[in-house]
Amino acid sequence: MKCTNCQGEWTAPANKSLSKCPFCQADMLQMLNEKAEVLSTDVILGNMLQAYGTVLLQNQQRLAAMISDLFAHDHKTKRLLLLSVRENIPTQLAALSTTDKNERYTHILDMQHRLADEAFLKEEIVQQMVKNWTTALGWEHEDADEPFEKDLHEGLNGFKNANGEMITQSKYNDAWPFSEGLSRVKLNGKFGYINQQGNETIPLIYTNASDFSEGIAIVGRNGKFGYLDIQGKEMIPLKYDMASDFxxxxxxxxxxxxxxxxxxxxxxxxxxxxxxxxxxxxxxxxxxxxxxxxxxxxxxxxxxxxxxx
Missing domain, CATH: 2.40.10 (Thrombin, subunit H)
Structure with a gap:
């Protein structure tokens, strides 16, 4: 834990967090509350995590109680943050704190898609809930590094990883950077998608295709267009004369x-x-x-x- 008053740091006893700084005796929660009404959501959460540490994210009951106190002045934000706690978002993010940013980025995208599908929440709501916590954790500007490099051999494209090892042979007429874990590839006029292990997870059967964005891609075949989800399922059938981005x-x-x-x-x-x-x-x-x-x-x-x- 770290005192926001004297900057003193200490380790609280297991499963406990002291309410007062052992150095200056300042009331931790009171100090956080004093400026809550004039600070942004990410700053309030960031101060809370600075004081109590990311271990707080794993204690849903205590975290919910602190949110209720700190955001008593802002009912809309309080409801959104409490919903994120109920959906286990802070706990899942805490488990990612020791992973590298590429793995973390992939897990966060997967978590967002899963919440939207399984919890029947709007994408915008899920993204805002996740953003509140990733910003507080200092991850707001993180993007995954492109972990693979295109390999061009005799005019054909493949990919190799950061160690220079080929994950797929150079056989595609064209290949695009990975987006949400999949790369759009083209062979003999047909598009499909490969994963980061080089497997063709979505077959090369489409005459048109876009990169995945928020778990959705536009594809076309025989002059008709529709939409795929990240598993390759036709969420909107290929029967339309035109289809645009969301x-x-x-x-x-x-x-x-x-x-x-x-x-x-x-x-x-x-x-x-x-x-x-x-x-x-x-x-x-x-x-x-x-x-x-x-x-x-x-x-x-x-x-x-x-x-x-």
Whole structure:
């Protein structure tokens, strides 16, 4: 533990953390509370971890009690942080503190995808919960180093690891950097994906493909487009004439001249009925319906007519 008043450091007895600094006798929690109302979330959490150490993240009951005290002035943030504790996010992150940043980065992405799928939480909520803690831990600017180097041999591409060992032979016409643990590769005009062991986890059967982003990739075959999840499952079937990236949680598709939008769970959130539609921007999409231009919200409600200018 470390006192934020005198900077004294000590090791608390097992399974305990002293409420007062043994050097200056300052009340630890009171010192944290005094400035809580004027400090940002990451600074408050960072001060808490500086005082009590990352071992606090493994004690859900005590951590929840401290959050309730420190964020009594900010009910919205308090609810979000308490939800993160219930979903075991701080404990999982504490277990990653001794891993290298590449492994940590991969585990954090996996954790985010799993929480979104299994806890039925919105991606944005999960990302914010994780970010609160990674920022407090000083990991906010960490990105994984590209652990593999492309190997070009006789015009064909493969990958070798940091030790110079080939993880896959140079056989692909093209290969892209790894994204979320997978590399997009192309052979004889067909796209697929390999993992970091060089295995083709998603077969090379697509004529179009994008890199994975937040566990989703756009793929195309025979002139039709859809979306894959990170396991290679078609979360949105390949039957659309056009498919765009997700923007603000929704992806624009077109079928038989009509536009609509899917959410990240593969649900058609806004039915295909528009003659034209643009990606969402600040919560609105410009559309044309029955020849009339206007803006809809993310529920498909007509918000306002568009100016002709």
């Amino acid at each position: 923007k603000e949680g929704l992806a624009r598709v077109r079928l038989n001249g009509k536009y609509g939008f899917f959410d990240k769970k593969g649900k058609l959130g806004i039915i295909l009925k528009y003659e034209y539609a643009e990606d969402f921007n600040k919560g609105l999409s410009l559309v044309v319906f029955n020849g009339k231009r206007g803006y809809i919200d993310k529920r498909g409600n007509w918000v306002k007519d568009a100016n002709d200018e």
